[in-house]
Amino acid sequence: MSYATARKVDADVIPVIDITPLRDGSDPEGVARALHAASTGLGFIYVSGHGIPDAVIEGARAAAYDFFHADPGLKATVKVSERHRGWLGQGGAKMQDGARADLKESFIWGWQDFAGNTPEDHPLRGRNQWPDFQPGLEPAAMAYFDAADEVAHHLMRGFALGLGLAPDFFLQSADRPLSRASFVYYPPQPEEAGADQFGVGPHTDFGVLTVLCQDDVGGLQVEDVNGDWIEAPPIPGTLLVNVADLLSRWTDGAYTSTPHRVVNASGRERLSLVLAFDPNPETMIDPGAVFGPGHEAKSEPIYCGDYLIWRFAKAFAYRKG
Ligand SMILES: O=C(O)CCC(=O)C(=O)O
Numbered sequence: 001m002s003y004a005t006a007r008k009v010d011a012d013v014i015p016v017i018d019i020t021p022l023r024d025g026s027d028p029e030g031v032a033r034a035l036h037a038a039s040t041g042l043g044f045i046y047v048s049g050h051g052i053p054d055a056v057i058e059g060a061r062a063a064a065y066d067f068f069h070a071d072p073g074l075k076a077t078v079k080v081s082e083r084h085r086g087w088l089g090q091g092g093a094k095m096q097d098g099a100r101a102d103l104k105e106s107f108i109w110g111w112q113d114f115a116g117n118t119p120e121d122h123p124l125r126g127r128n129q130w131p132d133f134q135p136g137l138e139p140a141a142m143a144y145f146d147a148a149d150e151v152a153h154h155l156m157r158g159f160a161l162g163l164g165l166a167p168d169f170f171l172q173s174a175d176r177p178l179s180r181a182s183f184v185y186y187p188p189q190p191e192e193a194g195a196d197q198f199g200v201g202p203h204t205d206f207g208v209l210t211v212l213c214q215d216d217v218g219g220l221q222v223e224d225v226n227g228d229w230i231e232a233p234p235i236p237g238t239l240l241v242n243v244a245d246l247l248s249r250w251t252d253g254a255y256t257s258t259p260h261r262v263v264n265a266s267g268r269e270r271l272s273l274v275l276a277f278d279p280n281p282e283t284m285i286d287p288g289a290v291f292g293p294g295h296e297a298k299s300e301p302i303y304c305g306d307y308l309i310w311r312f313a314k315a316f317a318y319r320k321g
């Protein structure tokens with residue numbers, strides 16, 4: 001028995017892009033060109049100069065560890081709701097039919113306004129389930145959410161510029177976003193579990209864009225164009241961002257949503273902070289609007305909210321198996 005392995009990454013396959021000149025306005029076009037090149041490649045990008053204070057990341061990580069280390073009976077008080085908010089225990093997620101359940105545990109929450117309210121306008125969101133036993137979780141989680149969401153907004157502007165669109169093209173309806181986040185906890189994985197056991201099995205992400213803050217443990221693997229798996233090791237000071245399925249669809253396949261998986265062979269716990277950025281449910285995902293008249297789009301326009309309902313339903317059908 002062994003672990004599913006991957007090759008070391010070549011630096012140009014997953015580039016490091018400093019987005020400071022996009023954030024401060026000194027050279028947005030230069031950053032946009034680099035983002036465009038990366039997104040039409042593997043669609044994975046290490047982002048430096050992201051501006052999230054270390055204290056926000058450390059605060060979120062400490063709160064997440066306190067949560068995952070709590071008694072399962074306490075965690076069960078915020079067991080995941082039908083609207084995908086709360087704690088998903090080990091074995092609750094399966095990425096493919098017939099696959100072994102993922103080893104991860106996660107805590108999922110969504111965008112909320114400054115008063116802590118979430119609009120009840122879509123089946124995939126409802127009130128966040130903050131645990132009574134850990135009052136510090138909400139502020140730490142929301143501080144991270146808001147900071148990572150700001151990074152996602154900068155990147156969406158960069159992608160728009162890279163595609164020759166108005167900077168706010170992808171953000172025209174993003175004031176009540178379907179964005180959600182999760183703390184994802186991976187226990188150390190025993191070698192005897194074999195090469196078909198994953199922390200999270202091979203998958204692509206559903207939404208528009210994923211902003212991932214890894215720790216120093218490593219274990220994320222990305223499928224390259226030849227179908228080989230390569231390592232995407234942590235690089236200090238960076239976030240790892242990837243194009244997800246809905247941005248690939250929005251750009252008519254020009255941007256790539258690439259499969260990835262996690263194998264925690266470190267013998268240590270691993271913790272990821274993940275933001276899945278999506279705009280408002282009523283946002284029309286229309287490649288025709290990206291490429292303009294004369295472009296024959298491969299897919300029909302679809303509302304962001306409807307697309308996510310369809311994808312979540314498919315994933316839940318797998319889990320029933
Ligand atoms: O933890 C990671 O490195 C990746 C997590 C992931 O792929 C996901 O949550 O979609």
Ligand SMILES: [Fe+2]
Binds near residue numbers: 203204205210260
């Ligand atoms: Fe993912």
